Amino acid sequence: MAVPSVVVQPRPSILSRLSESRNALGFGFMLPAAALLLVFLTYPLGLGVWLGFTDARIGRPGIFVGLENYEYLWSDAVFWLSVFNTLLYTISASILKFVLGLWLALILNQNLPFKSFFRAVVLLPWVVPTVLSAIAFWWIYDAQFSILSWALQQMGLIDHRINFLGDPTNARASVIAANVWRGIPFVAITLLAGLQTIPQSLYEAATLDGASRWQLFRYVTLPLLTPIIAITMTFSVLFTFTDFQLIYVLTRGGPVNATHLMATLSFQRGISGGQLGEGAAIAVAMIPFLLAAILFSYFGLQRRKWQQGGGD
Amino acid sequence: MAAIESNRPETDEGGMGYLQSLPRRVVTVYLPLLVFVIVLLFPFYWMTITAVKPNLEMTDYQNFNPFWVVHPTLEHIRYLLFDTSYPGWLLNTIIISTAATFLSLLASVFAAYAIERLRFSGARQVGLAVFLAYLVPPSILFIPLSVMVFNLGLYDTPFALILTYPTFLIPFCTWLLMGYFRSIPFELEECALIDGASRWQILTKIVLPLSVPGLISAGIFAFTLSWNEFIYALTFIQSSENKTVPVGVLTELVRSDVYEWGALMAGALIGSLPVVVLYSFFVEHYVSSMTGAVKE
Numbered sequence: 001m002a003v004p005s006v007v008v009q010p011r012p013s014i015l016s017r018l019s020e021s022r023n024a025l026g027f028g029f030m031l032p033a034a035a036l037l038l039v040f041l042t043y044p045l046g047l048g049v050w051l052g053f054t055d056a057r058i059g060r061p062g063i064f065v066g067l068e069n070y071e072y073l074w075s076d077a078v079f080w081l082s083v084f085n086t087l088l089y090t091i092s093a094s095i096l097k098f099v100l101g102l103w104l105a106l107i108l109n110q111n112l113p114f115k116s117f118f119r120a121v122v123l124l125p126w127v128v129p130t131v132l133s134a135i136a137f138w139w140i141y142d143a144q145f146s147i148l149s150w151a152l153q154q155m156g157l158i159d160h161r162i163n164f165l166g167d168p169t170n171a172r173a174s175v176i177a178a179n180v181w182r183g184i185p186f187v188a189i190t191l192l193a194g195l196q197t198i199p200q201s202l203y204e205a206a207t208l209d210g211a212s213r214w215q216l217f218r219y220v221t222l223p224l225l226t227p228i229i230a231i232t233m234t235f236s237v238l239f240t241f242t243d244f245q246l247i248y249v250l251t252r253g254g255p256v257n258a259t260h261l262m263a264t265l266s267f268q269r270g271i272s273g274g275q276l277g278e279g280a281a282i283a284v285a286m287i288p289f290l291l292a293a294i295l296f297s298y299f300g301l302q303r304r305k306w307q308q309g310g311g312d
Numbered sequence: 313m314a315a316i317e318s319n320r321p322e323t324d325e326g327g328m329g330y331l332q333s334l335p336r337r338v339v340t341v342y343l344p345l346l347v348f349v350i351v352l353l354f355p356f357y358w359m360t361i362t363a364v365k366p367n368l369e370m371t372d373y374q375n376f377n378p379f380w381v382v383h384p385t386l387e388h389i390r391y392l393l394f395d396t397s398y399p400g401w402l403l404n405t406i407i408i409s410t411a412a413t414f415l416s417l418l419a420s421v422f423a424a425y426a427i428e429r430l431r432f433s434g435a436r437q438v439g440l441a442v443f444l445a446y447l448v449p450p451s452i453l454f455i456p457l458s459v460m461v462f463n464l465g466l467y468d469t470p471f472a473l474i475l476t477y478p479t480f481l482i483p484f485c486t487w488l489l490m491g492y493f494r495s496i497p498f499e500l501e502e503c504a505l506i507d508g509a510s511r512w513q514i515l516t517k518i519v520l521p522l523s524v525p526g527l528i529s530a531g532i533f534a535f536t537l538s539w540n541e542f543i544y545a546l547t548f549i550q551s552s553e554n555k556t557v558p559v560g561v562l563t564e565l566v567r568s569d570v571y572e573w574g575a576l577m578a579g580a581l582i583g584s585l586p587v588v589v590l591y592s593f594f595v596e597h598y599v600s601s602m603t604g605a606v607k608e
Contacts, residue, residue, distance in 0.1 A: 033486060037482060051459065145573075271547055
């Protein structure tokens with residue numbers, strides 16, 4: 001019996017084997033991001049759902065109370081008002097942002113002098129912190145010294161000052177206007193990028209076939225732009241639905257809760273009022289709406305893509 | 313046909329613009345553009361003009377045209393910088409945004425490289441999870457996070473924000489960098505692998521140097537997003553000296569019923585300047601990477 005001579009080479013060390021395994025290496029590389037996200041995103045998401053089932057208050061852990069928070073909210077007129085406000089705010093602001101943003105994108109897609117200057121300027125409202133621009137709007141909407149009221153009075157269009165934020169209808173319109181102002185740049189610039197990927201030759205071909213300007217837009221621009229519209233509007237709807245800052249600065253939900261969104265109501269009840277459980281329940285109540293919004297705008301618009309024979 | 317296509321002179325940028333007459337162009341393009349620009353910029357103009365307007369002119373619309381300022385003053389800015397905690401808030405915001413950006417970029421580079429290039433089993437699912445994480449809005453996380461922050465003893469410290477901002481920064485940066493890494497040819501990495509480079513060497517010596525533009529845009533985005541963040545900063549910070557600019561301006565400068573509009577506008581203006589300056593230096597990056605990220 002000879003000594004077995006099959007040991008060809010020493011087994012690679014555990015470290016070097018790990019560094020060659022995609023899975024081990026992948027795990028290691030994912031670790032920092034995954035740890036941060038699991039601890040500060042996934043866990044709080046679960047904790048929020050749990051808190052919604054408890055009567056936790058600030059400084060008191062709270063015990064499981066089942067659906068009590070939700071039953072209370074179900075019969076709470078203010079909560080339903082906030083749901084209505086949120087839907088009104090999201091739907092009207094998103095439609096306006098889409099129409100105006102698309103229009104602006106189409107304008108910027110023309111051959112303009114100072115093209116990059118205009119693109120830079122247009123993005124400004126999106127770059128500046130929302131709270132700070134909202135403070136500027138607060139001053140523009142001031143009950144006594146509103147520059148808008150003054151200008152309209154000078155033009156002779158109105159005879160008394162507009163109470164922008166004091167009247168329920170005006171307040172809703174004002175916050176929607178401020179949100180649209182802030183949201184247009186994002187929509188316009190992303191759609192502009194989409195427009196620039198459409199080959200000129202398609203327009204030339206369609207023009208030779210006798211297409212009118214409207215037909216060019218309807219049958220060339222719009223179908224090719226649909227995928228990017230879907231994604232842009234999904235984001236836009238999502239951020240509008242969960243908006244907090246603008247309302248918090250301009251009205252804090254007033255007058256008489258006319259502009260309370262679900263996010264601001266959740267903050268008012270959960271943090272200012274100390275009813276963490278109830279605030280969490282309101283936040284959790286936003287999730288189904290968010291999922292519906294994502295599914296609707298994503299799949300609703302995405303379907304066109306395969307109808308036109310695009311990818312899957 | 314293809315030859316004709318490619319021979320088309322590059323100067324033909326206007327496309328079919330020549331088909332439009334000038335008057336028509338004025339009505340359909342220049343006039344709406346002018347209105348858009350005026351509406352989009354007016355709040356900034358109003359912010360600036362109010363910041364340098366003496367109180368007397370600010371409320372007297374009879375004798376002074378509100379759209380202009382007769383005797384500009386730096387009084388509001390002086391008040392803001394020397395009589396309030398504003399400089400401290402600026403410093404807090406800079407520290408918190410820089411730390412959160414750095415932390416997020418570091419984590420995102422590894423995550424994006426692993427998902428995009430290591431292709432470990434389940435990489436696609438992890439990529440999708442990262443995308444979904446970006447869709448989770450802060451508005452539904454701030455209550456449970458405030459409980460956590462309190463229990464961890466981070467309440468009212470900058471760490472509360474430095475550790476929570478990555479929840480929206482990491483998904484965003486990872487997503488952006490994944491797109492960027494995808495554009496780097498595989499062949500470069502294969503060559504390096506054949507030459508015996510480790511994955512770490514490939515990442516630091518090949519992929520990262522090639523993706524500096526992507527890193528810059530991800531960094532700017534992350535910095536801007538942290539700078540603009542409001543709801544976490546409002547919820548997790550209590551004492552005046554730990555506040556960030558957006559929260560400080562809103563909660564500390566608004567006292568009683570007499571609004572210090574001049575100081576408020578000066579605060580908003582100075583608080584906006586860093587991101588605007590940062591952005592104006594990299595505007596082309598910004599636009600192209602924003603659209604690149606969205607195109608995903």
